[in-house]
Amino acid sequence: PTFHKHVHKLCNGVQIHVDDPAYDHEVFRPWRLQALGFKAIRRLYPDYALWRDFPYEYVFDKLAIDVINGGPGLREWVDDPAATPADLEALAGPDEAAWVELRRPYLLY
Structure with missing residues (x-):
């Protein structure tokens, strides 16, 4: 890491x-790339302990991945063998669209 603790x-x-x-900031979705990476690890190594089970920052009753992502949705998607990238889009897309609209009045440029 280049910053923080x-x-x-x-x-x-x-x-x-x-x-x-060819990088396009408007098209690239780094969160989805990482989610697909987690999904690949889960499929290739189903028994790998992908989710670390120890206190994260100030939270002791939730997995770190759930705290970082604001809930269990990503983890549940990764752990569901039948879940597809389209399911991930359905999970994340509406929240992202709402965020785009919520922040619009505050953009300076």
């Missing part, structure tokens, strides 16, 4: 950098 520490995570000239 884990700056310059090896955390065994993934940091995504897109440096291709």
Whole structure:
């Protein structure tokens, strides 16, 4: 990580950098990319302990992935063998569309 409490520490995570000239900020969806990565890990290694079960920050009764994502939706989608990318879109799309409208009056440019 390049900031916060884990700056310059090896955390065994993934940091995504897109440096291709074809990159389009309006189209790229990094949260979906990471979600699909989790889904691939779950399918390839179904018994892998993908969700760490220890207190996260100030929350002791929820999994860290659920705290970070505001609920269990992502985790449940990843863990459901029948769930598809279209299901993920149905899960996330309405909230994202609502956020776009909610923030619109505050955009300066």
